[in-house]
Amino acid sequence: MYAVVATGGKQYKVQEGEILRVEKLAGDVGSDVTFDQVLMTSDGTDVALGAPLLEGAEVTGTIVEQDKSKKVLVFKYKRRKRFRKMQGHRQPYTAVKINTIKA
Template structure:
């Protein structure tokens, strides 16, 4: 059984037992999160497609980690103008362990 969920403006395919990193969610490590934006649920031969969401479906996940990704360097330069800007960015993320998928 797997589902396609939407969180943080992105879509993820998840199964029970998976671990994934999503955009930062509120909560502490060990908290349980319910993801209600389920777009599709597949259970063997049964396929439920939402329009846009599957009614009554939810994915329950546990917060495993709150962290930051590796640094991304943003470098801008205009040639022959003496203009250079160097910035770094570290995006926040939440690591989730998928526990159950209910349709």
């Protein structure tokens, strides 16, 4: 069984037991999180589509990790002007282990 959920402005296809990295969510490691914006569910034979959301469907999971991703370097440069600017950015994320999908 799988579902499509929306969180952090993005859509993710999730299955039970997998670990999903999403935009940072509030909560500590080990706490439960519920995704109530479920767009679609499927059990292999039946597909349920929402318009835009499914009523009564939810996906629950447990927060496994709160961390930052790898550093992305932003380098600005203007030729012949001696202008150089380097800046780094690390996007925070939350790793969630999907426990149940309720359609």
